[in-house]
Amino acid sequence: MSVLSHILEHRIIAIVRGVKPENVLPLAEAMYAGGIRLLEVTMNSEDPLHVIREVSAKMGDKMIIGAGTVLEAPTAREAAAAGAKFILSPILEPSVIETARELGIVSIPGAYTATEVYAAWKQGADMIKVFPATSPAYIRDISAPLPKMHLLPTGGITPDNIGEFRKAGAAGFGIGSALVNAKAAITPEYLQQLTEKSRQFVHALQS
Numbered sequence: 001m002s003v004l005s006h007i008l009e010h011r012i013i014a015i016v017r018g019v020k021p022e023n024v025l026p027l028a029e030a031m032y033a034g035g036i037r038l039l040e041v042t043m044n045s046e047d048p049l050h051v052i053r054e055v056s057a058k059m060g061d062k063m064i065i066g067a068g069t070v071l072e073a074p075t076a077r078e079a080a081a082a083g084a085k086f087i088l089s090p091i092l093e094p095s096v097i098e099t100a101r102e103l104g105i106v107s108i109p110g111a112y113t114a115t116e117v118y119a120a121w122k123q124g125a126d127m128i129k130v131f132p133a134t135s136p137a138y139i140r141d142i143s144a145p146l147p148k149m150h151l152l153p154t155g156g157i158t159p160d161n162i163g164e165f166r167k168a169g170a171a172g173f174g175i176g177s178a179l180v181n182a183k184a185a186i187t188p189e190y191l192q193q194l195t196e197k198s199r200q201f202v203h204a205l206q207s
Helices: 003-010 021-033 048-059 073-082 094-103 114-122 136-143 162-167 188-206
Strands: 012-016 038-042 064-068 086-088 106-108 128-130 151-153 173-175
Touching: 003 038, 003 064, 003 106, 012 021, 012 188, 021 038, 021 048, 021 188, 038 048, 048 064, 048 073, 064 073, 073 086, 073 094, 086 094, 094 106, 114 128, 128 136, 136 151, 136 162, 151 173, 162 188
Parallel strands: 012 038, 012 173, 038 064, 064 086, 086 106, 128 151
Antiparallel strands: none
């Protein structure tokens, strides 16, 4: 199964931003125990290439690891060399899309308006990150005239509203602080809470 197919099947991309490098692996393991299968390490975190390399080596047979907040083509190349299987951007940067396609990895640029979403698709994006995801109604409005686009709303997704976003036409979901608290102490109690929160997201999506 291709990486894109895995993303479209599992849908939830957990975003890890600003977490200490040594804490990312235990967080990934806790989320995996709760059913999360897709993990994004943002490039504006501490030592992101090392983190991607380590988590890919330890969890690569269980989770698909990607890089987020990729703004330039050289960064996309570095992330892919470290093991990233998908590239997420908060912006629409054609060179990043082109580089991801050249490397054979999934490209998920950021867009907001219908014009930006269509431009991203025309340039070869596999999915389009819609940020900020203001409401399910907005995703529905964008999806109606652009049904071929795989939209990934990011920001503001919770277990309470993820079902509404899915019904509105979202193909996937980027979930950051609503799932991972970057400032939390990594205790057994917190990891158990993270596993349970992951289960809540997965269950809410499936129900």
